[in-house]
Amino acid sequence: MQNRQIEQLTQQVLERMFIELEASARHVHVTQEQAMKLFGHALTPDRPLSQPGQYLAKERVRVVGPKGEFSNVAVLGPARNEAQVEVSMTDARTLGLQPPIRESGKVSGSPGVVLSGSNGSIGLQSGVIIAQRHVHLTPESAQRFGVQDKQVVKLQTFTDRPVIFEDVLVRVRPDFATRAHLDFDEANACAMKKGDLGRIIP
Amino acid sequence: MQNRQIEQLTQQVLERMFIELEASARHVHVTQEQAMKLFGHALTPDRPLSQPGQYLAKERVRVVGPKGEFSNVAVLGPARNEAQVEVSMTDARTLGLQPPIRESGKVSGSPGVVLSGSNGSIGLQSGVIIAQRHVHLTPESAQRFGVQDKQVVKLQTFTDRPVIFEDVLVRVRPDFATRAHLDFDEANACAMKKGDLGRIIP
Numbered sequence: 001m002q003n004r005q006i007e008q009l010t011q012q013v014l015e016r017m018f019i020e021l022e023a024s025a026r027h028v029h030v031t032q033e034q035a036m037k038l039f040g041h042a043l044t045p046d047r048p049l050s051q052p053g054q055y056l057a058k059e060r061v062r063v064v065g066p067k068g069e070f071s072n073v074a075v076l077g078p079a080r081n082e083a084q085v086e087v088s089m090t091d092a093r094t095l096g097l098q099p100p101i102r103e104s105g106k107v108s109g110s111p112g113v114v115l116s117g118s119n120g121s122i123g124l125q126s127g128v129i130i131a132q133r134h135v136h137l138t139p140e141s142a143q144r145f146g147v148q149d150k151q152v153v154k155l156q157t158f159t160d161r162p163v164i165f166e167d168v169l170v171r172v173r174p175d176f177a178t179r180a181h182l183d184f185d186e187a188n189a190c191a192m193k194k195g196d197l198g199r200i201i202p
Numbered sequence: 203m204q205n206r207q208i209e210q211l212t213q214q215v216l217e218r219m220f221i222e223l224e225a226s227a228r229h230v231h232v233t234q235e236q237a238m239k240l241f242g243h244a245l246t247p248d249r250p251l252s253q254p255g256q257y258l259a260k261e262r263v264r265v266v267g268p269k270g271e272f273s274n275v276a277v278l279g280p281a282r283n284e285a286q287v288e289v290s291m292t293d294a295r296t297l298g299l300q301p302p303i304r305e306s307g308k309v310s311g312s313p314g315v316v317l318s319g320s321n322g323s324i325g326l327q328s329g330v331i332i333a334q335r336h337v338h339l340t341p342e343s344a345q346r347f348g349v350q351d352k353q354v355v356k357l358q359t360f361t362d363r364p365v366i367f368e369d370v371l372v373r374v375r376p377d378f379a380t381r382a383h384l385d386f387d388e389a390n391a392c393a394m395k396k397g398d399l400g401r402i403i404p
Contacts, residue, residue, distance in 0.1 A: 089390035090292055101363060101393065133363070154366075161303060161335070163391070164356075164366035188291035189365070189391035191303065 016144060018197035019135060019180045021157060022050060023187035026091050027074040028061055028115065029084040035059070035075075038117030043077040050177050051136060053078070062116040063087075067096020085113055085128045088183040092130060102129040103169060133186055134169040135200065136176040145200045148172065154201035155180055160191035164201065218346060220399035221337060221382045223359060224252060225389035228293050229276040230263055230317065231286040237261070237277075240319030245279040252379050253338060255280070265289075266316040269298020287315055287330045290385040294332060304331040305371060335388055336371040337402065338378040347402045350374065356403035357382055362393035366403065 035043050038061060045055040057075040063085060070091065084107055092099050097111045112124045135155065137145065147153055149172035155165045165186065180198050182190075237245050240263060247257040259277040265287060272293065286309055294301050299313045314326045337357065339347065349355055351374035357367045367388065382400050384392075 089393065090386065162368040164368065165391075166364040166366065184292065185387050185390035188387035189367075191291065 014197065015178075018158070018199055019141075019155075019178055021159070021180045021182060021187070021192050021196045021198050023192060024086065024131065024181050024183055025074060026063070026070060026085075026087045026184075027076050028063065028086075029076055029080045029082075030061075030115070031081065031083060032079040034083055034115070034122055035079055037120050037122050038115060040119035043075060043079060045077060049076065050179050052175050052177060059117065063095065064114040064116060065095025065097050068094040070094070082107060083115075083124050083127045085115075085124070086131045086183075087128060088185045089130055090185055092128075095128075097128055099128040099130050101132050103132050103134070104129075131181070131183060132167070132169050133165055133180075133182050134171055135178075135180045137170060137172045137178055138176055139172055139174055141178040142170065142172045145202070147200060147202050151202070155198050156201055157190040157192065157196065157198045159193070159196045161189075163190040165190075168200075170200075216399065217380075220360070220401055221343075221357075221380055223361070223382045223384060223389070223394050223398045223400050225394060226288065226333065226383050226385055227276060228265070228272060228287075228289045228386075229278050230265065230288075231278055231282045231284075232263075232317070233283065233285060234281040236285055236317075236324055237281055239322050239324050240317060242321035245277060245281060247279060251278065252381050254377050254379060261319065264318040265297065266318060267297025267299050270296040272296070284309060285317075285326050285329045287317075287326070288333045288385075289330060290387045291332055292387055294330075297330075299330055301330040301332050303334050305334050305336070306331075333383070333385060334369070334371050335367055335382075335384050336373055337380075337382045339372060339374045339380055340378055341374055341376060343380040344372065344374045347404070349402060349404050353404070357400050358403055359392040359394065359398065359400045361395070361398045363391075365392040367392075370402075372402075 039059045043057040046058040055077045057077045059075050060072045062071045063073050107127045110126045111128045147170050151170040155168040241261045245259040248260040250257050257279045259279045261277050262274045264273045265275050309329045312328045313330045315330050349372050353372040357370040
């Protein structure tokens with residue numbers, strides 16, 4: 001076999017056995033209406049994210065908490081039905097908040113925060129969460145790994161300081177790309193670098 | 203048995219099976235000579251730490267890196283033979299440094315930084331490390347857990363979001379208190395709270 005063929009084969013084998021790790025920095029999701037208030041216009045796509053249809057917007061916001069704030073925070077599109085601010089536990093301390101560790105989209109009863117954009121500010125009654133670490137899988141990759149949507153698994157990382165994360169949520173959808181999502185505390189705790197791989201332990 | 207006796211017994215059983223987790227915030231060790239330059243006098247003990255003989259000093263320093271800095275950083279005593287600055291990976295990014303993940307005391311070839319105290323500043327040629335997560339054990343607890351000095355083990359945390367840390371260094375000394383030491387990235391990644399316990403997996 002040619003070297004290129006061996007490389008391609010190796011890549012295919014790796015993709016079948018392992019999952020690429022990605023670190024999610026703090027970011028914000030807003031509604032169409034909130035985007036209008038914050039920026040005076042709808043979200044503008046800057047570049048696509050690994051999950052199909054999701055994008056990093058050109059717009060940025062300031063996130064203001066009772067104790068501290070972050071400027072230049074990423075806004076992800078498309079617009080959602082409800083605002084959500086995803087931070088790490090380190091970020092939460094800086095802001096002065098104690099958000100719950102939650103699955104994305106489950107914001108009821110979570111603390112609020114102020115968002116400030118180029119065109120105006122809005123106060124959120126709730127929406128700040130620490131996203132529960134999770135794995136995005138297609139139905140095919142879920143079957144291959146022997147796991148189901150909503151299952152909680154372990155994720156072993158092949159990183160500079162390896163970790164086995166427990167309580168990792170599996171999410172399965174046909175339009176997902178197969179990726180494991182950690183926040184920056186978790187990524188730093190295992191010394192994750194771009195392209196590092198992990199393995200599901202059911 | 204009385205309730206108090208049951209409580210005491212439970213405590214004894216817990217101590218035999220598990221290890222208390224502690225989070226180490228960023229901190230600095232300096233030499234006697236460096237303390238004189240930084241503060242104009244030797245280190246003053248403020249309060250004892252969990253490891254016998256170690257203390258938090260009343261003195262604080264500013265740690266200045268090429269990209270960012272931290273003020274009011276803890277200084278630990280007693281003075282050492284060599285300066286050492288222990289930061290998390292998150293801190294390292296803020297400072298603009300890429301320190302190695304190392305056992306405490308092994309600073310050769312690590313990046314430098316500027317320390318600034320009430321009396322003056324000093325530039326360190328090296329000394330900044332990310333402390334490798336580790337477990338302090340007495341010879342008795344090491345024997346009980348079936349591990350030896352310098353052994354690398356796994357540490358399972360019983361925390362809000364449980365983690366099994368791999369590559370955890372065992373350190374055994376008669377004058378140690380039995381404790382597991384994580385940095386803040388690691389403590390946040392497992393959502394550790396004060397008093398949480400862990401378990402060694404050899």
